[in-house]
Amino acid sequence: MKQLSRRTVLGALGTAALGSATGLTLGSGPASADTTALRLGIDYAWGRPRPSVIVSSGYSFVCRYLSRSTSGKNLTKAEADALRAAGLDLVCVWETSAGEALDGYAAGAANATEANRQAVACGMPATRPIYFAVDFDATSAQQSVINSYFDGIASVIGRGRTGVYGGYGVTSRLFNAAKVTWGWQTYAWSGGSWDSRAQLRQVLNGITVDGVDCDRDEAHAADFGQWGGGPQGTASIYGVLADGRLTYSVVDVAAGARTHGAVVSGASLGFVPRAMATLNFNTILVTSPTGGLYRVDVVTNDTSLTFGAPVYLGGGWTHDLLAYDGNGHLFGIADGVLQRYTVTAAKPAAGNITSRVVIDAGFTLRTLTTTGPDWIAGTVADGRLMSYRVRGAGDWTSAVLKASTWQVFDSLMSPGGGVYFGHKSDGSLYRYVDENPYDLNGSDLTGLGAVDDSGWSQVRLSTQPRTVA
Incomplete structure (x- = not known):
């Protein structure tokens, strides 16, 4: 028939x-x-x-x-x-x-x-x-x-x-x-x-x-057999200088070139954050050296950078690292313990960061970023670049993407799309692309050179998640 x-x-x-x-x-x-x-x-x-x-x-x-x-x-x-x-x-x-x-x-x-x-x-x-x-x-x-x-x-x-x-x-x-x-x-x-x-x-x-x-x-999966397009979009990067002032920059990820900034605020936060995470284009979370969590509302970041007075959200935030996945989950590491929180508002008040879940101990990462919903990555002091899929308490999977040399970066950021930015203390910023950031395999991770050889003098950096596809 x-x-x-x-x-x-x-x-x-x-x-x-x-x-x-x-x-x-x-x-x-x-x-x-x-x-x-x-x-x-x-x-x-x-x-x-x-x-x-x-x-x-x-x-x-x-x-x-x-x-x-x-x-x-x-x-x-x-x-x-x-x-x-x-x-x-x-x-x-x-x-x-x-x-x-x-x-x-x-x-x-x-x-x-x-x-x-x-x-x-x-x-x-x-x-x-x-x-x-x-x-x-x-x-x-x-x-x-x-x-x-x-x-x-x-x-x-x-x-x-x-x-x-x-x-x-x-x-x-x-x-x-x-x-x-x-x-x-x-x-x-x-x-x-x-x-x-x-x-x-x-x-x-x-x-x-x-x-x-x-x-x-x-x-309905991050990897569905696709190939060829390459990442498209812009990375919106906030930073903090050693005197507590904020910076804002934009990088075209396809070209690997800075297209905006760095714009520097005239005002200081009043402290140098211990950790920071960008929630969206005009909202940043920062922690103070004494463990306070603050929300920073950006008013403008075009030709000038201004922000409102930091909004206190609570104490006890002794995290060394923070990163937001753009899908409602905030990750933090304190004393090697990875924790996950649920964020329920674009500009959260104290009651909008809830459901603390202790994922596990032993996360001795020096840097932390999110690569997608419930996916994180970070570097270890011995030079390894790690990728993790986090499902819940005690439920996670990890892999070594690169076995060495990544200890040179003091900040790691990903705006999504398999793009990574690594910042060195000498002020240089480097760009990488992982063809499939969700395969727990670094064989398709490629270095694409420097965005800038110098000029990135921030002591803290964070990028808005999920702006690149």
């Missing part, structure tokens, strides 16, 4: 008809506790929306085809370069025909060989995954041959790079059988259920971007 692809069905029925006929609920489902997309993207076949319009439409990644088709739907090197130049990430999916997953092991191996060749030729790093489409309503009776197809794929590119695109049933069965590491689940043939292991979701067909028929996608 000829298999009907999701696009074929939609072409005949229309998106609304498919949703009505199958009882699908877009973007939700009982199988997943995670309903919040981290990023939005699109996929398309024959049309070519302009990269600038994709970005201006609010999308940060594109999923594109590889296949044996000569009809013009495949990703090309020129297209990939244009998308990457616009700051867009890419994801690769193989599909020549909807039902080719029923062709077994040899077909899987052959398709993986060609898919990898095409993807690498387009600029994809050879370590990135490729999704292989099961673009029909696969049944459990067909699973054995589909498993064999994915075994063939894994024999060429490895199980760690093998992904599936498909509905809920086939995606879940492949995960359960440990045949795939990556999942891109479509709402078609899913009955409103989502497998939480799938890093990507296709949530709507038939949208138009720059006049091109596209599908809308959501990333």
Whole structure:
């Protein structure tokens, strides 16, 4: 029997008809506790929306085809370069025909060989995954041959790079059988259920971007197989001088150049903070040498830097380090004990920093920053750069990203997007990019040189979190 692809069905029925006929609920489902997309993207076949319009439409990644088709739907090197130049990430999916997953092991191996060749030729790093489409309503009776197809794929590119695109049933069965590491689940043939292991979701067909028929996608994991775009955005950096005055600077992370500042306040805080954390563009938390926690409200930071009188929030804050993750969690280290607090207001009063959780002892970090929600990083006196995923009390995972040389930095900052800034006591500031800051692996962490060789004379530095993607 000829298999009907999701696009074929939609072409005949229309998106609304498919949703009505199958009882699908877009973007939700009982199988997943995670309903919040981290990023939005699109996929398309024959049309070519302009990269600038994709970005201006609010999308940060594109999923594109590889296949044996000569009809013009495949990703090309020129297209990939244009998308990457616009700051867009890419994801690769193989599909020549909807039902080719029923062709077994040899077909899987052959398709993986060609898919990898095409993807690498387009600029994809050879370590990135490729999704292989099961673009029909696969049944459990067909699973054995589909498993064999994915075994063939894994024999060429490895199980760690093998992904599936498909509905809920086939995606879940492949995960359960440990045949795939990556999942891109479509709402078609899913009955409103989502497998939480799938890093990507296709949530709507038939949208138009720059006049091109596209599908809308959501990333539900920090790493969903993307490559190529590179970090985009600006780092807003506050600092404190040795006399207690504040500074403000802006760095374009793509260019690695300071674009604003340093603007220096005329007034002093009245003390040199023991620790500081930037909450948002005009709110900073600082601790005094005597353990007081203060909120600093910035009034202007354009051509001059002014702020209101520091607002006292409470005592007992003997933290040597503070960092805010931009997602409601403030991290602090005091005497080697890592603690996490919940911040419930953009400009918190004393009652808005609550739910203190002791994560664990033994965190002898010299610097501290956040790299994403509940992710922190820091340096150790022996030169190691560490990354941590924090889940709760006693529940955390760590890895050494770099084994040496990072002791030269007295401040470490990340505005997100895998970007790190390291400050040296000689006033220099250096830039690094981690292609995937959430893989607990530093092999893809690259040094990009100095933002400035001198001039950063602050004794404390902190950047606003999550301003870079």
